[in-house]
Amino acid sequence: MLVLGIESSCDETAAAVVRDGHEMLSSVIHSQIELHAEYGGVVPELASREHLGRIETMVREALDKAGVSLSQIDAIAVTQGPGLIGSLLVGVCYAKALALGLGIPIIGVNHIEGHVYSVVFENPPVEYPALALIVSGGHTNLFFVPEEGKYKVISRTRDDAAGEAFDKVAKMIGLGYPGGPAIEKLALNGDKNKIRFTRAKISDGRPDFSFSGLKTAVSRYISDNAVTDEQDKADLAAAFQHSVVDTLVDTMERQARELKPKTLIVAGGVACNLALREAAENAAKRLGVPAYFPSKHLSTDNAAMIAAAGSYHLSKGKRSDLSMTADVTLRLQNLDTEPAVAGKRKRYRT
Ligand code: KG4
Ligand code: ZN
Secondary structure, eight states: OEEEEEEOSSSEEEEEEEETTTEEEEEEEEEOHHHHHTTTSOOHHHHHHHHHHHHHHHHHHHHHHHTOOGGGOOEEEEEEESSOHHHHHHHHHHHHHHHHHHTOOEEEEEHHHHHHHTTTTTSSOOOSSEEEEEEOSSOEEEEEESSTTOOEEEEEBSSOOHHHHHHHHHHHTTOOSSHHHHHHHHHTTSOTTSSOOOOOOOTTOOOOBOOHHHHHHHHHHHHHHTOOSHHHHHHHHHHHHHHHHHHHHHHHHHHHHHHOOSEEEEESGGGGOHHHHHHHHHHHHHHTSOEEOOOHHHHSSOSHHHHHHHHHHHHTTOOBOTTOOOOTTOOOOOSSSOOOOTTTSOOOOO
16 A cells, blocks of 8 residues: 655654555654744744745655656655644645545644654564653653554653754854754753752652743753853753653653553654663663654654554555645543544634
8 A cells, every 4th residue: 555644743744654554665854943943933924935936846755756647656655743724724725635536535644643653664663562752842742652543642742842842942152953963062061060950840740741941941051051162062951851851761761661562652753862772772672662762854743653653544444535634732642531522622724
């Protein structure tokens, strides 16, 4: 089965062709980083206009690279949400029109589930139950995955996503956008033990994450200590990164001891971070289970992961109908609470 994946939830316009759910024939990404860099973050209106101008080219490029024609595509998988409404609508409308024109099925995919599937191309098959840490600019979630396609939210962030914290702290120390790679690079020259930031504690006992306190602590440290010299900046970057990585991996490891997963998955843009990978790999060794990561290309937003997640649902007979539309607050099914009833959430008609 050949699935064309389309992703446009934030600031990457991406298309990919995937065979049988795990063979990536092509994956092309147009990143808008340069467009948004001068504003220090993604400008939604600019993002949707750019998607509109690029999407056709990206789909053509994905088909060309895969060496297949549109008539050979069996189904289309498109990111339905969560994300920026204008950006999502470009992908969803384009995919619906294409599916209608070709007379093939379409499936709307949850972007976060897409990140979970980003590990299927370069690792052995995932053994379930699995524990998946999805860390990106918009999301920080730990999911227990008892079997393929079923998700229980174990931890979520109460405020900022981990990637967002990287981006904001980078801004404070005068680094560009996106902040994650810049902080990681700077931290290489720093001593992570020079400054100690306390780890957030959630008072109601849930294993949730919180990064806004850390962000404030960094901001206070900068104003109290006049951090101007390169070495001070590097030490600060290293201490901040260490605090985020420690919080994420410590929570994952503690939950793994209780839930006893057979596989750990770490994915999303922040999974590019080598300090996070190393810490997660060490935790996996202590737990005696494998840890799977996507390569860099598949860690940040891409359409191959969307095609992979869509392929699974299609193989189970699931289809979206043409009334499917972008859903900015789309959630991954929580096994404790049934998903919100359609119509109760904020929905935008295409
Ligand atoms: O998954 P992604 O491309 O987009 C979202 O769905 O949000 O993630 C982007 C985020 C940004 O916040 C960026 O700063 C962060 O991933 N990121 C990193 C690294 N590379 C990207 N964070 C830490 N270290 C990195 N090397
Ligand atoms: Zn993402």
